Every structure is written in structure tokens, then in C-alpha cells.
Amino acid sequence: MSRPRPLVPRGDPADTVRVVGEFGVIARVLARSGTAAAAEVGPGDDAAVVRTPDRRVVATTDVLVEGRHFRRDWSSAEDVGHKAAAANLADVAAMGARTTALVVGLACPPDTPTSWLEGVATGLADECAPQGAAVVGGDTVAAAPGSTAVVLSVTALGDLGGRAPVLRSGARPGDVVALAGRLGWSAAGLAVLRRGFSSPLAVVSAHRRPTPPYAAGQVAADAGATAMCDVSDGLLADAGHVAEASGVVLDLDRAALVRACLEPVGPLQQVGSALGVDPMAWVLSGGEDHALLATFPRKARLPEGWTPVGLVRPGKRGAGVRVDGVEAADALAAVGAERAGHVHFG
Amino acid sequence: MSRPRPLVPRGDPADTVRVVGEFGVIARVLARSGTAAAAEVGPGDDAAVVRTPDRRVVATTDVLVEGRHFRRDWSSAEDVGHKAAAANLADVAAMGARTTALVVGLACPPDTPTSWLEGVATGLADECAPQGAAVVGGDTVAAAPGSTAVVLSVTALGDLGGRAPVLRSGARPGDVVALAGRLGWSAAGLAVLRRGFSSPLAVVSAHRRPTPPYAAGQVAADAGATAMCDVSDGLLADAGHVAEASGVVLDLDRAALVRACLEPVGPLQQVGSALGVDPMAWVLSGGEDHALLATFPRKARLPEGWTPVGLVRPGKRGAGVRVDGVEAADALAAVGAERAGHVHFG
Known part of the structure; x- marks a missing residue:
């Protein structure tokens, strides 16, 4: 026809x-x-x-x-x-x-x-x-x-190529929390675009075309990752999903996050200075870079591409996320971030 | 979080x-x-x-x-x-x-x-x-x-439960064209709703909740159907997709369609009379009932739920659909239907 x-x-x-x-x-x-x-x-x-x-x-x-x-x-x-x-x-x-x-x-x-x-x-x-x-x-x-x-x-x-799927619910106290990929770049790029600018290109490109570390997901599964998720809503928000599904606390190490995400000094600091934003706010709450967050048994050797950023602790007083032991909401407030991640229908 | x-x-x-x-x-x-x-x-x-x-x-x-x-x-x-x-x-x-x-x-x-x-x-x-x-x-x-x-x-x-998928491209000259399920009911229901009415309920319900003959798809595959598609764009439009994919002509038999879709006399005629529409227009061009249309080898025994409505002929002068040998567009015009099926972006 x-x-x-x-x-x-x-x-x-x-x-x-x-x-x-x-x-x-x-x-x-x-x-x-x-x-x-x-x-x-x-x-x-x-x-x-x-x-x-x-x-x-x-x-x-x-x-x-x-x-x-x-x-x-x-x-x-x-x-x-x-x-x-x-x-x-x-x-x-x-x-x-x-x-x-x-x-x-x-x-x-x-x-x-x-x-x-x-x-x-x-x-x-x-x-x-x-x-x-x-x-x-x-x-x-x-x-x-x-x-x-x-x-x-x-x-x-x-x-899955024969692998067991890695769920959000498998994190256990004592596990290491690890990260693969970038955090905060897409959020910084969005902040730049919102102000009417289109540079630095590195962060604007990151917003336009995220580059998730796809292969890191399979190597994490092969290395025995106990839980995994992609960071699409923001690190603290998505770590919270793992914590809640697993009934544990994910205690992130601020210094390790700085090493993983803000060293060497690069465009996040540059954009942060220009816009008066603590770049750690983008690291903790920015979504859409689609980094991968996983937990591994303490004795596991972290595979290539993965960096330790925290520890899993028992969820005695309820599941949740902390940064250096500080509640996620307070950690966000300390860097001037308004909320834990993207919230639709806002 | x-x-x-x-x-x-x-x-x-x-x-x-x-x-x-x-x-x-x-x-x-x-x-x-x-x-x-x-x-x-x-x-x-x-x-x-x-x-x-x-x-x-x-x-x-x-x-x-x-x-x-x-x-x-x-x-x-x-x-x-x-x-x-x-x-x-x-x-x-x-x-x-x-x-x-x-x-x-x-x-x-x-x-x-x-x-x-x-x-x-x-x-x-x-x-x-x-x-x-x-x-x-x-x-x-x-x-x-x-x-x-x-x-x-x-x-x-x-x-698929071990079956070979039944494609649109398998119809061969000599095959029987057969139908499972209803045609035109959803279109008649839509026509009623557009005039501001909400009865007869049979056609209005058909528009709101189509009842496709799901099981007929599997029995057709088991019975050796050579081609199959669901009728979502209208009988002549979807038959046209099979004809084109298979490089054949689907020649539909008007009397068989009347027997399959308009007998015994029911709500399609009732609504057609009330609205001044030839109900065959809905049968030939109405979509969204999700009837199934299939072709079977001539010697195959049609499984339960399937009714013969035409024959597959060689596509000597190009693939297409005819009704009693008449080109689809002319067959549609003869019953006052404007077009062969739903066309988005109209």
C-alpha cells in the first residue's frame, strides 16, 4: 500500500x-x-x-x-x-x-x-x-x-554470557565500594550550557555524549562484584539505592573521591571556579555520566578501571549513604548541592 | 536517598x-x-x-x-x-x-x-x-x-517455544490467505465515539480494549503458516506489507470477507446504518482490532480460529493487494473509505 x-x-x-x-x-x-x-x-x-x-x-x-x-x-x-x-x-x-x-x-x-x-x-x-x-x-x-x-x-x-547478574542487593558489610568512570562532568557541562556558554568543551561534550565504562561492568562481574549499579541519578542517590536494596550503609571516603574524580586538577575545578560551585557538588549529585558503582569482597583484587572509594558497613540504624561518616544530606549541604540527585516531577 | x-x-x-x-x-x-x-x-x-x-x-x-x-x-x-x-x-x-x-x-x-x-x-x-x-x-x-x-x-x-518465526516475507503464489479475529470493530467504535455517542457498547468496548486472537498466532505457526502479520494499520494496508515483503499479490475474496466479518448481521451494520457508512470500509481499512492475517500452503488444513479470505497470486506486475481482482485503492474508494489504513503524521 x-x-x-x-x-x-x-x-x-x-x-x-x-x-x-x-x-x-x-x-x-x-x-x-x-x-x-x-x-x-x-x-x-x-x-x-x-x-x-x-x-x-x-x-x-x-x-x-x-x-x-x-x-x-x-x-x-x-x-x-x-x-x-x-x-x-x-x-x-x-x-x-x-x-x-x-x-x-x-x-x-x-x-x-x-x-x-x-x-x-x-x-x-x-x-x-x-x-x-x-x-x-x-x-x-x-x-x-x-x-x-x-x-x-x-x-x-x-x-550475560553465562555470568550471574550483579544486583543492587548483594552488598555486604566489609565489602569495598569502588567506582569506574567519571562523575560530575555531565553536570558541570549542563551548568555551563545553562549559563549560555559552550566551553570548556570537555564538560559540554560529556553532557552531550556520556562515555560510560561499559566493559568495566563485565570485568566487575567476573571479579566477583557483590552489587552494582550505574550512576544515572547522582552518586549519593544511586549509592542509596544499593544501600537500601542491600540493607547496609555505604560509607564513602571523601579523600578517595577527590583522588578518583578531581585529581589531577582539570575542567571540573576550572568550571567550578568560574561558576562559584564546589566541584564536589557535581561529583556527589551529578547524574548522566553513567559511571558504574560496585561493591567487591574486601579480599578481591579490584579489576582494571576500578578505584576504591569507600566501605560497606552494617546498616544498624537503617540503610543509607554517608561520606566520611556524615549523612548524605549533610554531606550534600556542605558542598552546596541542593539535593541528592535528579528528581523528576520537581 | x-x-x-x-x-x-x-x-x-x-x-x-x-x-x-x-x-x-x-x-x-x-x-x-x-x-x-x-x-x-x-x-x-x-x-x-x-x-x-x-x-x-x-x-x-x-x-x-x-x-x-x-x-x-x-x-x-x-x-x-x-x-x-x-x-x-x-x-x-x-x-x-x-x-x-x-x-x-x-x-x-x-x-x-x-x-x-x-x-x-x-x-x-x-x-x-x-x-x-x-x-x-x-x-x-x-x-x-x-x-x-x-x-x-x-x-x-x-x-517462540522452538518454532521458526513466521515472517511477512514467506507468502507464495497458491497459498491461501486466512484471517483470525475481528476486523472493523475498533474503527466502528471510534466512529461512534467521534460522533459523541458511547453505544453500541460492543464496538466502543472493542475500541477501548481490543481482543486480539493471541493463541491463533502459535497455532498458525504450528500449522505451517508461510507468512503472518497483525492487522494494526488496516486489512488492506497490512496485507500490502505481506505482499510487498513476499513479492506477491494477495487477492482477497469480498464474499469471504463478508462471511468472516459481517455475518451474522451485527453491530457493524447497525453502526454503519446509523452513521451512513458502508461497514465494509471499516473491515478493509480499520486498524487496532489486531486480527491476525496469515498465508498457508494450499493443502494445509486451516487450524481452529482461522477463516480463508483469499489467495496468493504471482506478483507479475508488482506486489500488491486486490479485492476480487480490483486494486486496493479502487476497492477502498468503492466503499467510501478514504485511505488504506492509519497514516501517522497526516
Whole structure:
């Protein structure tokens, strides 16, 4: 039933989703999508079929809303694709798994340029390709009448490769708390963009395209990590999720966090000085860098890429997070951070 | 890091997503979500883990936008949950598989009543439960600033149980075209609601809560179906997808369609008379009942629930769909239908 579509040159202002139509958009986007090594049936049927030799599949989903999670004037279409994929790939990594495939839902205003969607597809594909993953299916619909915002919903599937999934609930008193990846860079980048600046590029790029340490999740699982999560809501917030799920206290070591996140002196201090912000506030509460936080048995040798940042203590007076023994809320207040992490619906 | 939330009685006008907060919403929604038999790790971690004994997983996603796919004044929250699940479960069924788990993304305005989201969760759970499936994970975020519309994104995972997936591309000249399930009821229900009526209830209910013939997908696969798809865009549109993927012509038999869809005389004729619409228009172009359309080898015995409605012919002059040999577009025009199916971005 495909009917001839009006011929509109790519890049022409008239080259929008409305003009090209749903199936035209899908064809253009799929041309950018690459191939998932694990796909037995890829895009174009009622559903995809993905091989799961492990007899289990890891599944996670994240929704990105324009104006909440990205702005088209701050991030390119490719950036948005990278960021949407990264949020999901990091969740899969935090289980000790590798992403094999994505399915993508998209609600967009009819006047969205087709080239913008092609850019998102390119970003998704480029972020997935090093894992051997790709988009294997999706759904493209019109945004709500009158809405000018794009909503992008990404679901990632992953393969544990025989590993036991590393849950948030396995931290035990005596374990070492360790970190892989960066903290605070995305938050510093966002602070810069909010003031109308676009440099230093290092932190702005970190906000636009996070670089989670995907491989660190699998090596942590292989090294016997007892609990793991990705830091998407902020270090203290996500450490709190591990503490609560495990019924323990995660006592973080401020000096170790400084060593891990603020040495050598770099752009976080530079931006902090310029904006009058203690960079430790971004380290403790900034989300979206998608670092990985894990706990390891005390005698385990931390694998490459992991740095110790604290200890797990018994949760005698309730589970929670402390920094040098100080309650998380007080630790945040001390550095001028308003809250423990991203809170939606604020 | 969970802080005390204001205590608001359930059902109080102040009991909104903004007041209850992201984690409060998730807790309330999960309480309604049931348990997936295949879940090794359910909601609450970075990702879910779902068992896939078949060593493959079927994956599909659908996005439902308020004002496009549902209206809160026409459908209850439970209806929306049922409908969102059904669209995905039908896609899984159309591969010859059974749904094992859902992950759900939700973008909603902060003033959305928490009870509405609980209703959606109940609808999702009730539609999934007969399959042994349930929601195993999700993401809840705020809608775009200023947006009053809910966007619901559902991804379904499914198990083929050792079957080969039935694709759209397998139809061969000489095959029988067959149908399972209803056509046109949802479209008739929508037509009624658009005129401001809410009866006859049979078609209005069909619009609010489609009842796809899930089991018919698996029995078709077992019976040797050569191609299959679910009818979500309209019979002629979706038959067109099979024709194009297979490089054949699907020649539908009008009399057989009348027997399958309009006999005995029922609510479609009743609504058609009242609104001055040829009910065959809804049968040929109405989507969202999620009937299943399949092709079978001519000598195959059609399994229970399947009715023959046409024949596959060679696509000598290009693939396509005909009704009694008449081109689809002309067949639609003859019954006053404007177009071959739902077209987004219209």
C-alpha cells in the first residue's frame, strides 16, 4: 500500500516527517541503523528476533524527553542518539552484561526534519556498534496534537554470557565500594550550557555524549562484584539505592573521591571556579555520566578501571549513604548541592 | 536517598505524580504489576533478566500518545493499559510466539493523578496475565515542559517455544490467505465515539480494549503458516506489507470477507446504518482490532480460529493487494473509505 511520496530533496526545509510519512521516515532511519550481530530477524517485521545463547536476556528501558533530557539547541541529533543509547547500555553493563540489540520508540512533531531523525539513528548506531549491537525494531508515531517535543524511548537487550547478574542487593558489610568512570562532568557541562556558554568543551561534550565504562561492568562481574549499579541519578542517590536494596550503609571516603574524580586538577575545578560551585557538588549529585558503582569482597583484587572509594558497613540504624561518616544530606549541604540527585516531577 | 513524602490520601485531587514523586509512583505502579513467570530478575534493578529457554527472544515496541491513540475522556486508565499491552502482544503473536515480559516507558505531566497510572498498570497486568507475562521494568519521567499529554511506550518480549518465526516475507503464489479475529470493530467504535455517542457498547468496548486472537498466532505457526502479520494499520494496508515483503499479490475474496466479518448481521451494520457508512470500509481499512492475517500452503488444513479470505497470486506486475481482482485503492474508494489504513503524521 505504499504510495508515491512527494519528492523533496534531503535537507530541504520541506523535508519533514509530515511530508516523508511514517514509512518514509522508517526507511531513512533504518538506512543508518547498522546490523546487530545477534539479530535473527531485524527491522521490518511485526517483531525482531534476537539470539540469546545464554538462555536469558537482560532488558531495560529509558525515556528521553525533549526539554527535560536534551535540548535540540544544545545537542545535535547525533548527540541525542548517543545519549539515549548510552543510558541504556550503561544499565545493561551494570548487570554485568553486554548490549546486543535496541528497540526504539519515537513520538515526534510532524514538522520534525527528517534529517534530525537520521542523525539520531546515526548516534544510536555509532554508540551501539562497538558492542556489536544495533537497532532491530521500533515504532514511529506523531507527537501529541500541539506538542512540539520529541519523546525518544529506547529499550536495550543484553547478554550475560553465562555470568550471574550483579544486583543492587548483594552488598555486604566489609565489602569495598569502588567506582569506574567519571562523575560530575555531565553536570558541570549542563551548568555551563545553562549559563549560555559552550566551553570548556570537555564538560559540554560529556553532557552531550556520556562515555560510560561499559566493559568495566563485565570485568566487575567476573571479579566477583557483590552489587552494582550505574550512576544515572547522582552518586549519593544511586549509592542509596544499593544501600537500601542491600540493607547496609555505604560509607564513602571523601579523600578517595577527590583522588578518583578531581585529581589531577582539570575542567571540573576550572568550571567550578568560574561558576562559584564546589566541584564536589557535581561529583556527589551529578547524574548522566553513567559511571558504574560496585561493591567487591574486601579480599578481591579490584579489576582494571576500578578505584576504591569507600566501605560497606552494617546498616544498624537503617540503610543509607554517608561520606566520611556524615549523612548524605549533610554531606550534600556542605558542598552546596541542593539535593541528592535528579528528581523528576520537581 | 528516599525522603519522606507528603502523606496524601489515595484518590485525593492532590494525589498526583508531582506530589508522590518518581519513586512513589513506581512503588504504587509496581504493586499492580503482577509477576512474570519467566522473570529471573524483576523490577527494581538497573535492568530485568528474563529467561529465554528457546535461545532467542522476540522483541517489539509500540508507542501510544494521548490524543493520537487514546483519549482519557473516552478510555479509562485500565482501558489504556489493556490497549497498550494488546498492541504489543499481538505483534509477538504474529511471529508465532507468546509474550513473556513487558518493559514500559512513561512520560506524563506532573499533575497526572497517581490513581490513573495505577489504572494503566492494572490494565497492562490484566492483559498480560493470561500469557504468564507481566511488566518487569520501566522508566517514568516528566512529560515535556508545558505538555499535557501522556506518552506510553511498551516493549514486549516473547518466546517462540522452538518454532521458526513466521515472517511477512514467506507468502507464495497458491497459498491461501486466512484471517483470525475481528476486523472493523475498533474503527466502528471510534466512529461512534467521534460522533459523541458511547453505544453500541460492543464496538466502543472493542475500541477501548481490543481482543486480539493471541493463541491463533502459535497455532498458525504450528500449522505451517508461510507468512503472518497483525492487522494494526488496516486489512488492506497490512496485507500490502505481506505482499510487498513476499513479492506477491494477495487477492482477497469480498464474499469471504463478508462471511468472516459481517455475518451474522451485527453491530457493524447497525453502526454503519446509523452513521451512513458502508461497514465494509471499516473491515478493509480499520486498524487496532489486531486480527491476525496469515498465508498457508494450499493443502494445509486451516487450524481452529482461522477463516480463508483469499489467495496468493504471482506478483507479475508488482506486489500488491486486490479485492476480487480490483486494486486496493479502487476497492477502498468503492466503499467510501478514504485511505488504506492509519497514516501517522497526516
